[in-house]
Amino acid sequence: MSAADEPRPARVPADARSWTARLRTRAEGAMPPERLLPDRQPSYVASWIYVFGALTIAALLLIVASGLILGLKGPAWWHVTAIGRFFNGIHLWGVELFFFTMVVHLWGKFFMGAWRGGRSLTWVAGAVTFLISIAAAFTGYLSQQNFDAQWISTQAKDGLNSVGIGAFFNVTNFGQMYTFHVILLPVAVVLLTAWHVLLVRRHGVVPPYVRQLAAEAPARPSEERA
């Protein structure tokens, strides 16, 4: 193939030495904007088990929205006023829904072997998001500003000290745990979720084992002879 026949990048950078131009070209090559939002899916996606990833994202949006309101109004508001307790409840049940749907999504993808076909990074991104979500939920328990939070923090303190990481995380320090809960961990979860979704868009939804076996079947030597 001649150089003229080779596929060209979506946009030639104005200045190849510019890191922003190189980053833009690379991002456009990895995920063209017209492929960001799907308008059609493979037929095997027509199953309820494929709905739980989107449900998890919906729950995450609910958590972020209610968490923003709780963070802006403060502990006195979410403990004392009726509307504050309502939003506190929305935030809690959003988290319940988030983990419920995420675990069902995880089980579905595990039994599908969703890391097949070059999708290992998608699987790892999802697994890491799950682990960070547990830390985010844990710091949420510590940020409640009630006796429950005090009890959990003193129990967790012993647990973290026993594995040698108590020096880095002072779970009895409300300010530190609150910063983890409302800034660091939510940003990590949202960014990892966005990356996870982009990887799904790039590599596509994993086909069922049956389809993969059917696709590989013609390559068998016995059938080639026939």
Add this chain to the structure above:
Amino acid sequence: MLPASLLGAVFDLSRRPHYVHWHFFQMSVTNLLVIVLMIVVFAAAILLPFPHRRAEP
């Protein structure tokens, strides 16, 4: 009386929680129910038919 208050009377969340304890295994009934419900929903998601879009002419 509000419906929420009625529900609160049925499911009294202020009393001591019940636990399932069998050898090394110990878990609150509430957590166990959530796990059972997740398994039920997982099985239903696989087994229940998904509504298909009508064929376009």
